[in-house]
C-alpha cells in the first residue's frame with residue numbers, strides 16, 4: 001500500500017514537472033500538419049491522418065487513427081467534400097465532441113479560400129464531382145497564407161494563454177512566406193500560358209496561381225481510373241491542342257502518365273503535391289521550391 005502511494009506521489013511530481021499540455025492537432029492532410037507546426041511551434045503536437053503517398057479522397061479510418069482523433073483538440077481538414085469518404089466515420093467513431101463540425105476544434109481549411117470549379121449543377125453521373133468546388137486548394141501558396149490566419153485564430157481561441165505566441169509566429173511566418181511567394185512567382189514567370197494535362201483535376205489551384213492551364217485529364221471522369229480508350233482519345237486531342245507536359249501527384253500511379261508521355265512525346269512530371277511527396281518537399285517552403293523547379297524542368 002505504502003509502495004503504491006509513493007508511486008502515485010512520484011507520478012504526480014513528474015506530471016507537475018512537464019510543461020502544460022500541448023494542443024493536439026490532427027490534420028487530415030500533411031500540409032495542414034506542417035502549417036500547424038509553423039504556427040504552433042512547440043505549443044502544438046501535430047500529425048496527419050494521410051501521407052503524401054495516399055489518395056486523400058480514400059483512406060480507411062483504422063483503429064490507430066480513430067484513437068488519434070479521440071485525443072485531438074483541433075482537427076484541420078481541407079473539407080469541401082475531399083474527405084467525405086472517411087472523415088464522417090472517423091468523427092463518429094472518435095466520439096470526440098471537441099472536433100465535431102461547428103465546434104472551435106474543427107477547422108475546414110477550404111472554407112477560408114476562394115474556390116475554383118464550383119459546379120453549376122451536381123450530376124453524380126459525371127463521376128466523383130466535388131459539389132462545394134475543387135478541394136485541392138493547398139497548391140496555391142496564397143491559400144496557405146489564408147489558412148495560416150484562420151489556424152492562428154483557432155489556436156488562439158482553443159489555447160488563449162498562448163494567443164500572443166501564435167500571433168507572433170504567424171506574423172513571422174507570413175513575412176517569410178510573402179518573400180518566398182515573390183521568389184516562386186519570379187522563377188515561374190516562363191510558365192505563364194503553358195498548357196498541361198493532369199491525372200486528376202487536382203492541379204487547378206497551382207495552374208491558376210502560375211497562369212498555366214489544363215487541356216485534359218488522364219481520368220475519363222473525376223475519380224475514375226484512366227482507360228485505354230480515353231488515353232488514345234487524349235493523345236489524338238493533343239495533336240490538335242498540344243500540351244507541354246503531363247502532371248501527376250506523388251500518390252498517383254505513374255503508368256497512365258508514362259503512356260501519354262511516350263505517345264504524345266511530352267515529359268511526365270511528378271509533383272510532390274504536399275509535404276512529404278518526395279525527398280525535397282520536407283516542409284511547406286521546400287514543397288513549393290521543389291514544385292516550381294519540377295515544372296520549370298518539365299517545360300524546358
Ligand SMILES: [Zn+2]
Nearest residue numbers: 057200201202
Ligand atoms: Zn478530387
